[in-house]
Amino acid sequence: MNSGRRQDDGERYRTILETAARLICERGYEGTSMQEIAAACRMTKAGLYHHVQNKEQLLFDIMSYGMDAFEQQVLDRVRHLEDPVERLRQCMRLNIHLVTGGCSKEVIIILHEHATLTGEARAFIDSRKKNYVRFLEDSFSEAVRLGRIRTVQPTVAAFSFLGMVLWIYKWFQPDGRLSAEQVSNEMVELLFAGLVTPGVAAVPAASAQMLSIVPPAAVGEKP
Amino acid sequence: MNSGRRQDDGERYRTILETAARLICERGYEGTSMQEIAAACRMTKAGLYHHVQNKEQLLFDIMSYGMDAFEQQVLDRVRHLEDPVERLRQCMRLNIHLVTGGCSKEVIIILHEHATLTGEARAFIDSRKKNYVRFLEDSFSEAVRLGRIRTVQPTVAAFSFLGMVLWIYKWFQPDGRLSAEQVSNEMVELLFAGLVTPGVAAVPAASAQMLSIVPPAAVGEKP
DNA sequence: GTGCATTTACCGACCGGTCGGTAGGTCGGC
DNA sequence: GCCGACCTACCGACCGGTCGGTAAATGCAC
Numbered sequence: 001m002n003s004g005r006r007q008d009d010g011e012r013y014r015t016i017l018e019t020a021a022r023l024i025c026e027r028g029y030e031g032t033s034m035q036e037i038a039a040a041c042r043m044t045k046a047g048l049y050h051h052v053q054n055k056e057q058l059l060f061d062i063m064s065y066g067m068d069a070f071e072q073q074v075l076d077r078v079r080h081l082e083d084p085v086e087r088l089r090q091c092m093r094l095n096i097h098l099v100t101g102g103c104s105k106e107v108i109i110i111l112h113e114h115a116t117l118t119g120e121a122r123a124f125i126d127s128r129k130k131n132y133v134r135f136l137e138d139s140f141s142e143a144v145r146l147g148r149i150r151t152v153q154p155t156v157a158a159f160s161f162l163g164m165v166l167w168i169y170k171w172f173q174p175d176g177r178l179s180a181e182q183v184s185n186e187m188v189e190l191l192f193a194g195l196v197t198p199g200v201a202a203v204p205a206a207s208a209q210m211l212s213i214v215p216p217a218a219v220g221e222k223p
Numbered sequence: 224m225n226s227g228r229r230q231d232d233g234e235r236y237r238t239i240l241e242t243a244a245r246l247i248c249e250r251g252y253e254g255t256s257m258q259e260i261a262a263a264c265r266m267t268k269a270g271l272y273h274h275v276q277n278k279e280q281l282l283f284d285i286m287s288y289g290m291d292a293f294e295q296q297v298l299d300r301v302r303h304l305e306d307p308v309e310r311l312r313q314c315m316r317l318n319i320h321l322v323t324g325g326c327s328k329e330v331i332i333i334l335h336e337h338a339t340l341t342g343e344a345r346a347f348i349d350s351r352k353k354n355y356v357r358f359l360e361d362s363f364s365e366a367v368r369l370g371r372i373r374t375v376q377p378t379v380a381a382f383s384f385l386g387m388v389l390w391i392y393k394w395f396q397p398d399g400r401l402s403a404e405q406v407s408n409e410m411v412e413l414l415f416a417g418l419v420t421p422g423v424a425a426v427p428a429a430s431a432q433m434l435s436i437v438p439p440a441a442v443g444e445k446p
Numbered sequence: 447g448t449g450c451a452t453t454t455a456c457c458g459a460c461c462g463g464t465c466g467g468t469a470g471g472t473c474g475g476c
Numbered sequence: 477g478c479c480g481a482c483c484t485a486c487c488g489a490c491c492g493g494t495c496g497g498t499a500a501a502t503g504c505a506c
Contacts, residue, residue, distance in 0.1 A: 030251055030253035116254075156405070157413060164387055166386070168382070168386070170337055171382055178376075178379065182379070189375075190383050
């Protein structure tokens with residue numbers, strides 16, 4: 001077979017990002033040297049610098065890579081859901097899955113090294129994070145407006161959601177007493193079981209078009 | 224002039240810990256050099272090493288100092304509360320107050336540098352943390368047993384509690400749109416309003432001793 | 447209270463080692 | 477013969493930590 005390594009281009013770079021992410025996730029950004037990263041890639045430091053501009057750019061690329069993974073594995077899969085509560089529930093489930101499945105060290109680096117980048121790079125990543133926060137806030141607001149949940153302050157609700165979910169990386173052990181599924185189910189219930197208004201039943205999937213009868217403002221014109 | 228201070232003993236060391244904590248909180252443990260810490264204490268590095276054994280011991284002492292502050296400002300003030308729900312509510316309130324009030328950088332270092340220490344020092348701090356987790360688990364368990372809240376998995380409940388509260392250091396701004404009070408009130412409601420069993424009223428403060436008379440099962444095996 | 451040994455709190459200079467980063471060269475595939 | 481991938485060799489700066497030394501404060505015998 002061809003096995004073509006020739007123009008691996010991005011392919012090679014991606015394995016470097018993943019290798020570096022593994023190390024940085026274990027030892028922290030400042031605690032990991034370019035020497036060590038190079039060695040883990042079975043290269044010398046100078047060899048690594050052929051692919052990488054500098055250390056900070058490497059961190060930025062790791063975070064961007066993690067952000068891509070997050071958006072495609074979580075955000076993009078729940079954005080379309082009509083019912084805001086179901087949207088939030090699914091979102092929590094997927095986000096917990098992302099954080100507990102060990103395959104995404106890049107995401108954990110985004111969470112832990114939240115103040116390591118500076119300048120434009122920091123601002124760029126922060127704006128992508130902010131985008132997620134706004135998505136959650138809007139979903140909570142919409143759920144309140146539709147009477148699906150009782151009144152809550154959307155910002156606090158969003159950050160509570162995030163705290164529960166993103167703190168997991170600090171304590172969860174994949175081979176521990178609790179499975180990821182258990183955590184996921186319990187946590188979703190914990191936040192939403194006491195939040196949903198008993199009077200209004202969950203909107204079945206089929207009733208999506210019913211929502212379009214409600215005045216447009218309620219559906220959610222997002223800026 | 225005398226310029227006082229002679230035998231401050233522990234006093235001097237404590238100001239060093241606080242100064243070091245401020246810097247490490249801003250730049251991270253690995254990102255802060257002993258040189259910088261010494262300069263912030265208006266000393267040379269050699270002078271600093273007269274007070275400090277080594278860098279890791281310094282971090283350990285900062286964390287221990289933070290743990291003392293936490294236990295005395297949070298744990299010790301709620302341990303005695305009879306009603307487990309009121310205990311958890313108060314605990315959340317005090318813990319949020321500790322994390323939002325900027326006076327305790329040491330606590331934030333404990334949160335952020337959760338994997339920096341190694342060996343015995345790491346194990347020692349971890350056991351003090353674990354103690355808090357167990358306290359929360361036990362309180363949730365007791366609340367369920369008494370029928371004060373609906374059934375939840377105590378470990379997940381405890382870590383959700385912690386996630387909500389401890390994630391705050393990543394996003395809260397003291398001079399931002401939301402006040403610490405608002406966050407506190409909203410967050411307590413968010414977790415407990417949907418958790419408490421409507422059938423069983425909150426135990427008034429005076430009836431604490433009543434609980435020890437009534438057989439546990441009778442207080443609240445919910446319908 | 448004075449004289450003196452000791453202790454405390456710090457300093458300048460320096461240690462071996464590692465940091466992020468680079469200049470220039472080698473080598474194999476097209 | 478050229479280009480990309482990777483190397484050896486090296487840079488100045490800085491790392492955590494230690495050395496011998498010292499000025500001032502303290503404890504104590506008299």
